[in-house]
Amino acid sequence: MKSQFLLDPEITYLNHGAFGACPKPIFQNYQFWQMELEKNPTQFIQKKAAGYLNISKEALSKYVGCNPEDFFFVQNPTVAINTIMRSLCLKAGDEILATNHEYGAMDKTWEFYCSKSGAKYVRQNISLPVVSKAQLLTEFWNGYTTKTKVVFINHMSSCTALIFPVKEICEKARALGLIIIVDGAHVPGHIDLNIRALDPDFYTATTHKWMLTPKGNSFLYVKKTYQSMLEPLVVSWGYQSQVPNANPFLELHQLQGTRDISAFLTVPTAIQFLEDNNWSQQSQQSKQLILDNYQAFCDLLQSEPICPISSEFLGQMCSIPIRTQQPVELKELLYQHYKIEIPIMQIYGATYLRISINAYNSQADLDKLRLAIIDIQENTDLLN
Structure with missing residues (x-):
């Protein structure tokens, strides 16, 4: 599935939950609607837009x-x-x-x-x-x-x-x-x-x-x-x-x-993409990766899961409590040095490493994150 997306292949993207990621066929449909708008803005906005929105x-x-x-x-x-x-x-x-x-x-x-x-x-x-x-x-x-x-x-x-x-x-x-x-x-x-x-x-x-x-x-x-x-x-x-x-x-x-x-009008193409690619199965595989890896990452970071490890509480995301005094520096190091895009979340005095994945991710991406964390633990004081 990774080839279907526009994401930078040099980056391990573990932050789908922030802003999503758009596959090529859906983005092409987006550009189609933008072109339709520019061909005749008057006709598009005044006469056609309402019908397109209804579809x-x-x-x-x-x-x-x-x-x-x-x-x-x-x-x-x-x-x-x-x-x-x-x-x-x-x-x-x-x-x-x-x-x-x-x-x-x-x-x-x-x-x-x-x-x-x-x-x-x-x-x-x-x-x-x-x-x-x-x-x-x-x-x-x-x-x-x-x-x-x-x-x-x-x-x-x-x-x-x-x-x-x-x-x-x-x-x-x-x-x-x-x-x-x-x-x-x-x-x-x-x-x-x-x-x-x-x-x-x-x-x-x-x-x-x-x-x-x-x-x-x-x-x-x-x-x-x-x-x-x-x-x-x-x-x-x-x-x-x-x-x-x-x-x-x-x-x-x-x-x-x-x-x-234009973005609003891509919904039918997006739904068709999900159907064509058996997205319920793709999503389930991503959810299983979260369930399979959550406890291991908690152990690595010497923390505990914040909920029972089950589909009742977890989807394609999980948040792992971490101890760091420098969350911004940690996030930047993961991105700049290890080429991993992942958020460090803070709320009410607690800090979390949030993993969110989709069909373009694999176990190899999570293994890369694990090795990066081990390296940071051994060579810096960012995780303590």
């Missing part, structure tokens, strides 16, 4: 399990969460219940909103190592109070790479009458997703990570109950649209004047 949305809706009229494309989940939070109208004292494993940009978004509204962003502690799903759920709901109005939860954590029990959280949140917002940035193309079955109020995710499309390609699903209250982040031509029989929800959020929607 892409039909394909994606079947893949993630929702109706095409209930979501729109955005650049990334941060844009999606900014759109949601501006429309919530929470009052001073209202609480948003999250975990201390959320993505940093999301934390900043909620902090900004709470500083303006007087609401409170509750980062409920999920202790590590996670022992069981039951323990995780108990700890999460310990943060619930009568002031809780919103549950915000990542489906899969960026820093700690843990899969969260979102189904169970959604079920209880619905029973409590809470607004449910799920950040599924790492989910499509990675772990099974059926938004209809989960039944959140809002769900945002990327297609440019594990679905392999070009960068800047994500979506925001909104349950019909909340579509009329959701204000656009950018007010443009969709406001008070003159188009007969238009969907006001989609008009407001999809019509934003001049922008390049």
Whole structure:
């Protein structure tokens, strides 16, 4: 599979989870749409774009399990969460219940909103190592109070790479009458997703990570109950649209004047690529590599796994606790000297080496990382 990707062959790429990686056939389709736009920008933007978007949305809706009229494309989940939070109208004292494993940009978004509204962003502690799903759920709901109005939860954590029990959280949140917002940035193309079955109020995710499309390609699903209250982040031509029989929800959020929607239009080609290459098997092989190697890397780095080593908590990523006083220097050394692209993640005083892999990776890549770590341990003081 490595020859199918555009990645630098001189680099061992163990950071798919950050920004994804786009295969050649999908990138060629991206360039095709860019060329179509430039052949006649007026016709493309004013007459054809809506139809092209509908085709892409039909394909994606079947893949993630929702109706095409209930979501729109955005650049990334941060844009999606900014759109949601501006429309919530929470009052001073209202609480948003999250975990201390959320993505940093999301934390900043909620902090900004709470500083303006007087609401409170509750980062409920999920202790590590996670022992069981039951323990995780108990700890999460310990943060619930009568002031809780919103549950915000990542489906899969960026820093700690843990899969969260979102189904169970959604079920209880619905029973409590809470607004449910799920950040599924790492989910499509990675772990099974059926938004209809989960039944959140809002769900945002990327297609440019594990679905392999070009960068800047994500979506925001909104349950019909909340579509009329959701204000656009950018007010443009969709406001008070003159188009007969238009969907006001989609008009407001999809019509934003001049922008390049080429990445959005690659979704059907991406899905076809995944089907043609038996991606469920490719993904399973990558997941097995994580399960086979996690304990060994923890042993090498004299740490312990942060969860049971099973598919209940781990997908194609794992985070290994490390001890270092120089995380930036360590990351740069791995890249500059050993030609390994891998992130060093920090959250709440803990530091992690996060391995994320896809079909272009092999055991040889992980063996190269292991040898690099041994060399660093023997010849530097970066790991102590």
